[in-house]
Amino acid sequence: MQISNRDANGVVVVLPVGSIDATTAAEFSSHIDNLVSSGSTRLVADLAGVDYTSSAGLRVLLGAAKATRAQAGDIRLAAVRADVLKVLTLSGFTSILQLFDDVDAAIASFA
Amino acid sequence: MRPAVSTRPRVTLVIGSGGVKCAAAIGLWSVLTEAGIAVDSVVGCSGGSLYGAAVAGGWSAEKMRSLSESLWTDDVMQGYRENLKASRDGSLRFNDRSGLVDDTVLNQNLERIYGDLQFADLDLPLKLVATDLYRGDKVILSQGSVRQAIRASIAIPIIFPPWEIDGRLLTDGGASDPLPVDVAIQDGADIIIAMGFTLSYRTRMRSITAVQEQLTSIYTNNILNATYAFHNLAHHAEIFPVIPELDEQVSMFDVDKIPAVIEKGAAATREQLPHITRLLQSAG
Numbered sequence: 001m002q003i004s005n006r007d008a009n010g011v012v013v014v015l016p017v018g019s020i021d022a023t024t025a026a027e028f029s030s031h032i033d034n035l036v037s038s039g040s041t042r043l044v045a046d047l048a049g050v051d052y053t054s055s056a057g058l059r060v061l062l063g064a065a066k067a068t069r070a071q072a073g074d075i076r077l078a079a080v081r082a083d084v085l086k087v088l089t090l091s092g093f094t095s096i097l098q099l100f101d102d103v104d105a106a107i108a109s110f111a
Numbered sequence: 112m113r114p115a116v117s118t119r120p121r122v123t124l125v126i127g128s129g130g131v132k133c134a135a136a137i138g139l140w141s142v143l144t145e146a147g148i149a150v151d152s153v154v155g156c157s158g159g160s161l162y163g164a165a166v167a168g169g170w171s172a173e174k175m176r177s178l179s180e181s182l183w184t185d186d187v188m189q190g191y192r193e194n195l196k197a198s199r200d201g202s203l204r205f206n207d208r209s210g211l212v213d214d215t216v217l218n219q220n221l222e223r224i225y226g227d228l229q230f231a232d233l234d235l236p237l238k239l240v241a242t243d244l245y246r247g248d249k250v251i252l253s254q255g256s257v258r259q260a261i262r263a264s265i266a267i268p269i270i271f272p273p274w275e276i277d278g279r280l281l282t283d284g285g286a287s288d289p290l291p292v293d294v295a296i297q298d299g300a301d302i303i304i305a306m307g308f309t310l311s312y313r314t315r316m317r318s319i320t321a322v323q324e325q326l327t328s329i330y331t332n333n334i335l336n337a338t339y340a341f342h343n344l345a346h347h348a349e350i351f352p353v354i355p356e357l358d359e360q361v362s363m364f365d366v367d368k369i370p371a372v373i374e375k376g377a378a379a380t381r382e383q384l385p386h387i388t389r390l391l392q393s394a395g
Contacts, residue, residue, distance in 0.1 A: 022393075090307075090352055
C-alpha cells in the first residue's frame with residue numbers, strides 16, 4: 001500500500017492507494033496515528049485509490065474517527081468507490097462517518 | 112516431540128438467511144472450489160442452512176442445484192391460502208406450534224434430500240443457527256440430525272410451524288442472527304467468508320400478512336446490519352462479505368430465478384476472490 005498526504009487549508013488529505021486489509025491495516029493505522037499525534041486532527045481520507053477495505057480497514061477508520069474527534073477534529077471520507085461503499089454501508093459506517101463525493105467537498109465541510 | 116503448530120489461517124464459510132436467494136451459495140462454492148480455496152468449517156442460518164449442510168457434506172455444485180429443485184416444489188406451500196383465510200375467520204386457532212403452511216411436504220422433501228444424515232457424518236464441522244421461540248435467543252445446532260436442525264433453522268415465522276429439538280421450540284435463525292459471523296468468531300476463525308442477503312421490501316401492502324412480512328424484512332435487515340457492524344469492529348477476524356446484487360426482486364419461492372441467483376453468487380464471489388487469495392497467500 002502507498003500512502004501520501006497533502007495539506008489543504010489546514011486539512012490534511014490522506015491518499016491511501018491499494019487495499020486496506022489485515023496485511024496493510026497496520027501501516028495505514030500507524031500513518032493516521034502519526035498525523036494525529038503531530039496535531040493533525042482534521043483529516044480527509046481520499047479513497048479514490050482504495051479498491052477494497054476489509055474489517056481490518058473498518059477498524060482503522062473507526063480508530064481514526066475516535067482519535068480525531070477526541071481532539072475536536074474528524075476524519076471524513078471522499079471519493080469512495082462502489083465496492084468500498086458497499087462494505088461501509090453494510091457495516092453501518094455511512095451513519096457514523098461523513099462521506100463526500102469528492103475531496104474538495106470534504107475539505108470544504110471543515111470550514 | 113511436539114506436533115508442528117499450523118500457522119495456516121482458519122477459514123470459515125458463513126451462509127446467512129435469505130430464502131431462495133441462498134442458492135447463490137452454489138455459485139460461491141463453485142468459485143471457491145475452482146480457486147482452490149478450502150474452508151475449515153461452515154456456519155448456516157435459515158435458507159443458508161440448506162447449502163451450508165451441502166458444503167459441509169462435500170456435495171458437488173450439481174447436487175446442490177438439484178437440492179434447490181427438490182426442496183422448493185410447487186406443493187411445498189400447501190395449505191397457505193386456506194389456512195390464511197381460516198385464521199381470518201377464526202376457524203383456525205393459531206398457537207405456538209402453528210404455521211400457515213402445512214409442513215408435510217416440506218418435511219418429506221427435506222427427508223428425501225438429507226435422509227438420516229448426521230452432523231458427525233459430514234466432511235467439515237457444521238453449525239446451524241435457529242432461534243428459541245420462547246426465549247428469543249440464538250440456538251446453535253451442531254449435533255444429531257442435520258435434517259432436523261435445518262428444519263428448525265428454516266422455520267419462517269408464521270409461515271412454517273416451529274420445530275422442537277431437545278425440548279426447545281425453535282424458529283427461523285434469521286430472527287436472532289441472520290448472518291452469524293459471531294458463531295465463526297467463537298470457533299476461532301481467522302478468515303470469515305460471509306455470504307449475506309438483505310430481504311427485499313414490498314412496494315405496496317394490501318393485507319395484514321403483507322404488512323407483517325414487510326416488518327419482518329425490516330427487523331431482519333436491521334438486525335443483520337447491526338450485528339455485522341458490531342462483529343466487524345469488536346473482533347480481529349478478517350471478514351469478507353459476499354453480497355450478491357440481484358437485479359430483480361427475488362421473493363421467498365421464486366424457484367425459476369435460481370439459475371440467475373447462482374450466477375450472481377458466483378459474480379459476487381469473484382469480486383472478493385483477489386482479496387481473499389492475497390490474504391491467504393500472505394498468511395500462508
